[in-house]
Amino acid sequence: MITALAGGVGAARFLRGLVQVVDPAEVTVVVNTGDDDWFHGLYVCPDLDSVTYTLAGAQNAETGWGLAGETFATIDALTRYGADTWFRLGDRDLATHLVRTQLLREGATLSEATARITAAWGLAPRLLPMSDDRVATRIAVAGGELAMQEWFVREQCEPPVLGVRFDGAGAATAAPGVVDAILAAETVLICPSNPVISIGPILAVAGVRDALVARRDRVVGVSPIIAGRPVKGPADRLMGPLGIDVSCVGVAREYAEFCSTLVIDAGDASRVAEIEAVGVHAVTAETLMTDARVAAALARDTLAAVA
């Protein structure tokens, strides 16, 4: 049994590699839901959907979000009604949000809705939202707070970040199966996701960090930072302002309490000693997942790092 903590695109690509090298039915993925938000009356879960679509091989490989071959007739039609349409929901993607929202309104938990959606896509791995309770990542900027997608998509990550908080995390409980999946797994993987806004919200849910600490010897992370820069996304704009060094060493320090081993890019081999100095075993590998073959090799190397 393997349990992975995951955010969006980077995690999705890594997981697609993972299911090439292990039995997909043995994999549980705990997914960040701090990015979730309401758009046009529909509940949208960007990371759950990115992982789902990517594991199904249906993702848009160019944009990194949404479905391949997507169209945007509905969102464009919404402009007539003065709706904010900066969050570009695709027509086929909307079907997912319609189904999920209807299930939630009928009383289903997000876990139950996710199980229905992933079954419809024929996924063998089990996807769990980190919590069935609402946790909303909020980005403090000059003049106030933005919802995650407002900062990330609407504002294109431009307003300097003053702080990050996970609204609701204090009262949230881990979704059914999340803590057990961490405690029972042979290996726990921290996918190459943004430490602050992808992995951070998962850690903020009561019980998750403690479970990871208890399994520290079996927890292995993959640094999303290569040569001091995120592969994709705004990790640098979030880590720096929060006092986290934008490097694989900074990631190691963040994860040291609950993560015994960190896979870093071969190009960062010179940082191994610094990582070992904070008590984390560093292993180098090719971490830039340019294609599915590299992703599979990275997954194999990551599992081997704690074998």
Place this chain on the structure above:
Amino acid sequence: MITALAGGVGAARFLRGLVQVVDPAEVTVVVNTGDDDWFHGLYVCPDLDSVTYTLAGAQNAETGWGLAGETFATIDALTRYGADTWFRLGDRDLATHLVRTQLLREGATLSEATARITAAWGLAPRLLPMSDDRVATRIAVAGGELAMQEWFVREQCEPPVLGVRFDGAGAATAAPGVVDAILAAETVLICPSNPVISIGPILAVAGVRDALVARRDRVVGVSPIIAGRPVKGPADRLMGPLGIDVSCVGVAREYAEFCSTLVIDAGDASRVAEIEAVGVHAVTAETLMTDARVAAALARDTLAAVA
């Protein structure tokens, strides 16, 4: 001031003619909402939307429903989730349902949502739902009852009709402005719509029939039945089983209490005496609206019939 009672396609075509021959801003349209229903968590108002799209010149002229040049990516994508997709909601049409549903969930009345939607389409006529309360047309068939769209679209009008009722009509009140619009209008038009399931629900709302009776001298209808057959739609399958003769004479009898004048097709001129015999003045005109020019002429003839 002109007030029109309207169902879907036939009414929409007639109204498009009407606004060619009178000041559109002087027109109030009271629209049937008995066909409204929930699909995929969205509140859909087929007749309000048919009238809106047609008055905006955006309707699909071939099918008679939905928008011209429409696509169906979302509804097709819903099949993956096992959703019932016999009600073919188009992608651009979905924007209307998303906006309306969100407004309703935020506490707006259907009247308020309709005002927002028609303003977005730049309509000059005022569109009013017959009621802000839910009234659901139910079709009794062998073995039970069907929702209107189930019988009409899913079952293609095939199950023989045993009865029709308007669930909720007893407790429904007319939407703000409806009764006043009837009482204050110089002329009240009954559009060429299905007497049973388009005009019937409007009449079932408390206060509407009484207001029409009070204005009987100024109420003029247009028969949707030509030569014993509906131009479009299932009026024959509904009128017959309910004991209404499928003819302009049957329509006249249904409307006689509140309608002083009925415009019938020139081809039905032989029925004039029968209509006059039930106390309704019959006027012949070209009623088959093959194009906008004919619709405008029919509107002019209809207004002249009570001038």
